[in-house]
Amino acid sequence: MNNMIKENLEKINYQIQEAVKKSGRNSDCVKLCAVSKFHPLQSVLDAVNAGQLLFGENRVQEAIEKFDGLVNSQNKINGIDLHIIGSLQTNKVKKAVQVCSTIESVDRIQLIQEIQKRVLQIPGKSIRILFELHTGEESKSGFENAYQILKAMELFDQGEFPNVIPCGIMTMAPFTDDEKLIRKSFIEARETLETINKEFPDFNMKELSMGMSGDFEIAIQEGSTQVRVGTAIFGHRDYSKTEGINQ
Ligand SMILES: *Cc1c(COP(=O)(O)O)cnc(C)c1O
Numbered sequence: 001m002n003n004m005i006k007e008n009l010e011k012i013n014y015q016i017q018e019a020v021k022k023s024g025r026n027s028d029c030v031k032l033c034a035v036s037k038f039h040p041l042q043s044v045l046d047a048v049n050a051g052q053l054l055f056g057e058n059r060v061q062e063a064i065e066k067f068d069g070l071v072n073s074q075n076k077i078n079g080i081d082l083h084i085i086g087s088l089q090t091n092k093v094k095k096a097v098q099v100c101s102t103i104e105s106v107d108r109i110q111l112i113q114e115i116q117k118r119v120l121q122i123p124g125k126s127i128r129i130l131f132e133l134h135t136g137e138e139s140k141s142g143f144e145n146a147y148q149i150l151k152a153m154e155l156f157d158q159g160e161f162p163n164v165i166p167c168g169i170m171t172m173a174p175f176t177d178d179e180k181l182i183r184k185s186f187i188e189a190r191e192t193l194e195t196i197n198k199e200f201p202d203f204n205m206k207e208l209s210m211g212m213s214g215d216f217e218i219a220i221q222e223g224s225t226q227v228r229v230g231t232a233i234f235g236h237r238d239y240s241k242t243e244g245i246n247q
Contacts, residue, residue, distance in 0.1 A: 038237035058086025135185035136174035168207025170198030186222035
């Protein structure tokens with residue numbers, strides 16, 4: 001049992017609760033997704049032992065290597081839940097839908113078509129998706145604006161993707177110390193979700209996945225419902241160790 005991970009989780013959960021309180025929001029309105037990319041299975045297990053059940057991974061192959069024994073294609077085992085949060089190539093979708101409940105990094109309509117096609121092959125399963133919104137300068141992927149997401153929502157509205165559930169928006173703020181720029185990015189995501197909900201109220205999309213190790217408190221002030229925290233839980237990532245794994 002790695003006490004560092006346990007202590008970090010306690011600290012982050014405390015900081016989340018404090019930020020929630022300060023923002024005058026209801027307790028339990030923000031979920032913590034532990035981003036375990038580039039960290040070994042043992043770190044995931046240590047986090048599970050400390051009570052953490054929701055995880056995020058960027059790369060499908062790495063996700064499968066770690067989570068194959070922890071989740072199955074139909075059900076969560078012991079409540080463990082995996083989200084894919086990194087940009088996803090079309091040819092990885094088939095494997096992705098076997099291991100995750102949610103794909104947060106949906107950045108094009110064609111990807112939704114592929115998710116629908118692949119999830120249909122798993123009886124009884126639906127996949128939740130978030131639309132990735134490009135708000136930060138550095139990140140390359142994502143829908144550019146509400147208009148593009150509305151076009152995707154029209155297809156949902158026409159019943160094109162019966163096994164895919166649109167649940168909200170994910171964004172990454174720019175990597176900067178400028179709090180104003182970070183906040184601007186989170187506000188844009190929140191307002192975009194409001195715009196989409198106005199046009200398509202029946203879908204009642206609630207999720208705003210925003211905030212990482214360096215900026216989750218600002219994200220919570222701006223309405224985040226899920227923060228994705230890696231470094232502050234598992235420590236720095238050693239990119240050299242997993243060079244063999246490619247996306
Ligand atoms: C890596 C990653 C995170 C976690 O970032 P940290 O700064 O380590 O907390 C969150 N979201 C996405 C999409 C990521 O790729």
